Amino acid sequence: MASDDHHIPNGSTTTPPDIQFEFAHHDPAIARINNGSFGSCPSSVISAQQDWQLKWLQQPDDFYFNTLKPSILKARLIIRDLINADHVEEISIVDNATTAAAIVLQHVTWSFLSSQFQPGDAAIILHYAYGAVKKSLQAYVARAGGQIIEVKLPFPVNSDEEIIQEFRKALELGRMNGRKIRLALIDHITSMPSVVIPVKELVKMCREEDVDQIFVDGAHSIGCVDIDVKDIGADYYTSNLHKWFFCPPAVAFLYCKKSDILNQLHHPVVSHEYGNGLAIESSWIGTRDYSAQLVVPEVMDFVNRFDGGIDGIKKRNHEKVVEMAIMLAKAWGTHLGVPPHMCSSMAMVGLPACLGIFSHSDGLKLRAYLRDCFKVEVPIYHREPEKGEDSPITGYARISHQVYNTVEDYYKFRDAVNKLVNDGVTCAFLSD
């Protein structure tokens, strides 16, 4: 950490003086440059969460009858304003984007089973859609008779246009022979590789091409990129608050634009509130610890201690991660996988080809090796080279920047990779 706690190297006064205390529980030995996977939570929010947990343990009946529901409503109201939704009924709080996907996709199942959709009707997703979401599509759409169309996107990618073109092509293909596209599932920020997708344009295209419903999986978005759900125009939008919005694990919102269909959505864990609307159903799915959902007000207090609040944090994270990515690419003689404007608070940095990352499992091995031997935590992405590519870069590190990161974290990573290269280490030599 820079010696003057008030300043980060580029000179802006942006960091509260107690930032080290807030993240003192992070393992100090690790260069933790993977905020994207599991997020992070400051001590003041953990402490607030523990207060809520204690309240429950003290007198659970009283908490259940008098405190829980109004507190969840308070969180939903804050989220509504954060994302520019119209009505609080449009905001449900669930565990995570995985749960949100199950909710939307289970509804698709019922549509097939009740013959509203016909066998062969399609759902269109990005090839880079999150693995868990793809499984959910298998479980709920394919199993019910739906077809899944995957849109292959280029990577490395150089502009929004490339993405828009591929998506348009896939939509046209999808609609061939009069096939109906019932659902488009579009990532706002893909996970691996991490790219900011031009969702507004893609949603517009879907509307023009008569796609029934659009679900934006914005798992990474809140606290990372701007979200205006009305502007984006999708029917459903989900994002995890525990990734980039400083909440404890786990809490996400699912926005569902007001419509007739909204009444037909259900939480798959059915409890007393079944039939009272998704938001109310989701606020009680049996006895559980709901405390992660209740600390949203305390998180607002936390982010507002930063210059520019959450917007300031987003901006500085983005600038920093791009700066660090460029530094790493220079040091290794590689490149960024996406241009800066398509990076969020994460960036894809090419790894030296000599490391020999030739498969997904190579990526996992290298990640484990970096963790165990160099104390660097960073996920590695493997990319299949195109035919005829000359000495292709097949491995990319997805680096994150969050408020607790320092430039030393990235130097540590730089030096680790340089050492591996110097020692002639390849993934083939790493143990499983």
Next chain:
Amino acid sequence: MNLYLLLLLVSFVSCHQHNQKLEPLAQGTPKRRRWVVEKREKKKKKKKKKKKKREQMEDPQANGDHNHNHIPKKLKLSSPSSFISDSEIRQEFAHHQLGIARINNGSFGSCPASIIAAQKQWQLRFLQQPDDFFFNHLQNGILRSRTLITSLINADHVDEVSIVDNATTAAAIVLQHVGWAFAEGRFQKGDAVVMLHCAFQAVKKSIEAYVTRAGGSVIVVQLPFPVHSDQEIIAEFRKGLAMGKAHGRKVRLAIIDHITSMPCVVIPVRELVQICREEGVEQVFVDAAHAIGSVHVDVKEIGADFYVSNLHKWFFCPPSVAFLYCRKSPIALDLHHPVVSHEYGNGLAIESAWIGTRDYSSQLVVPDVLDFVNRFEGGIAGIRKRNHDAVVRMGELLARAWGTHLGSPPEMCPSMAMVGLPSSLRISSDDDALKLRTHLRDHFEVEVPIYYQALKDGEIGGDNWDGRVAGYARISHQVYNTVDDYLKLRDAINQLVKDGVTCNNLP
């Protein structure tokens, strides 16, 4: 029985050793003698304390029933000093709100401070380095818990045991599977699912969401309450099931509570499962939300296909964690967690062990909970027995004080009992019951759920409240309860009766 003999032997040996120590030792240092005397004094104090507690469980205001010898002599042996003491128990539950007579362990359970501390450790480990936790520790931790549960419930194989949030989630898993069976043509429209009339409300909704919606029909079996014997339940169930099967309807699934929630009764599940098999019911799902830590659970003996119980109710886990036992079968392979993630298709237990980023810490403290219960005499079996004995005793105390009765005989009470409320309170609806519960909480600092008993067919209601018990309090007893909790409830109700309060004129 073996445990008793062992205790007897241990006590004899330690007594014997103790007596030996009174002889001058080879060293004979004053320090040693002092230690020996102190130890003997400590033991005397402990004996006195135990006797006092037993006496406290009797109500001095009861009608001359001062039976100080109601605890059999054999249990008067002094316990080894390693058992948890009363003051340690108080410490473990010191976070419970002071001043509240908390006699509703059944609804939301309870968790001792040492388990909360253990849970916090797990939470911290995730926050410290979540990637490492995810890749290297989480799955092992969950497997360890599953393995312990497997032996607790006498399942054959750890593959049969999945950990989920709660019984509500388990119901969704089993019922979603039924939904698919209808959708995919394995079940025909109109095929039936059987449930008890008093099944938990959330489960009823789940049946609506997954069975009725998919084209299945529902057979509701009425059980009697108040109830007097297992035989009554067995007879009613047999009747209800036979009626439901009329016209050759196929019964695909029976959902049977092990301990019903409201009103609370221990159901003879083994016999009911047997009847189901005889009547050709395809699958049986036992909803035993309250069971573990409350009654003896042996899933092989009970013989159901699916069995779920919450560990956060009576088994001291933090909210929330439950196990879903699925007897090994081809059908078990087709069960899925509704929140689909990376592990989809790898078996329910593995699917349930990762349903996206969440706090799994409550699932990881099962080993710590076993340590906790084993600090009690007789472990969890001892706790169950003492809870049961105490809640029956308290139930009878209250029934005597109010001139009412228990809703079921002692042998059909677990660690909860249904105690009739005075008719003068005129509890006429579920709303009335809730109002009374709120009033007791807000004005008397007593937390106890109230059950409204609707009139049976043919019963004359109207304004005839003479002696009619239309409401029951479901009292619980857990290790942190004291007799004062129940005296507080007794006095609160007596006060309401004295003041002529009826549910009508409650706010």
